[in-house]
Amino acid sequence: MTSIRILITDDHAIVREGLRGLIELEPEMEVCAEAENGKEAIELLKIHKPDVLLLDLIMPVMGGLETIHEVNSLNLDTKILVLTSYAEDEHIFSSIKAGALGYLLKDTSPQQLLQSIREVAKGESSLHPMVARRLIQELSQPADDQSKPLSKDPLSARELDVIKLVARGMSNQEISSSLNVSERTVRNHVSTILNKLHLANRTQAALYALREGIAPLTPATPPSRS
DSSP: EEEOOEEEEOSSSSHHHHHHHHTTTTTEEEEEEEEHHHHHHHHHHHHHHOOOEOSSOOOOOOOOOHHHHHHTTOOOOOOEEEEOOOHHHHHHHHHHHHOEEEETTSSOOHHHHHHHHHHHHHHHHHEEEHHHHHHHHHHHHHOOGGGOOOOOOOOHHHHHHHHHHHHHOOHHHHHHHHHHHHHHHHHHHHHHHHHHHHHHHHHHHHHHHHTTSSSOOSSSOOOOOO
């Protein structure tokens, strides 16, 4: 089994130690490095190329939001999961818009954190329930046309099917089973959707689908994982 390699970035040593202790109890996860600010994280990312960057937002030298932008400029395959105490809209929306796949608060349970790491490592979104509610509330408001992605290419019927299921939080494997197509086909559809809509990741695609009424704002029953 291939391990999920994680870089922990937080300016509090006790938090880093606690996270390392939790993560390293999982046989399929390993902490490849730790950083106490974004600047250190960027240098360690270049060396270790982790699967997941577990990132605090408010840190000295370089904060989390600036770090997200820097990570994107490196064109690495590292996925970003924000873990913070801050639930203000400006932090949530800015982080997701910048490219974070997940946003958790530090009151998240250990098991939920571990599950979120697994989801984000697979390229799936993972949001704290409070964060998800804030986003849905924001999406319920009339959208400014300038805030919408510009797209000259409308989504095809199959792409609309895929983005609806992405908005429900379904993985590529679950979408594949639901639509009776291969996972590779699903990945290709998701990539095309992101390119057409000028979006960075699945989280942004899900939010777009909710805002545009492609998928319902009311939470759907999660698919069975049995």
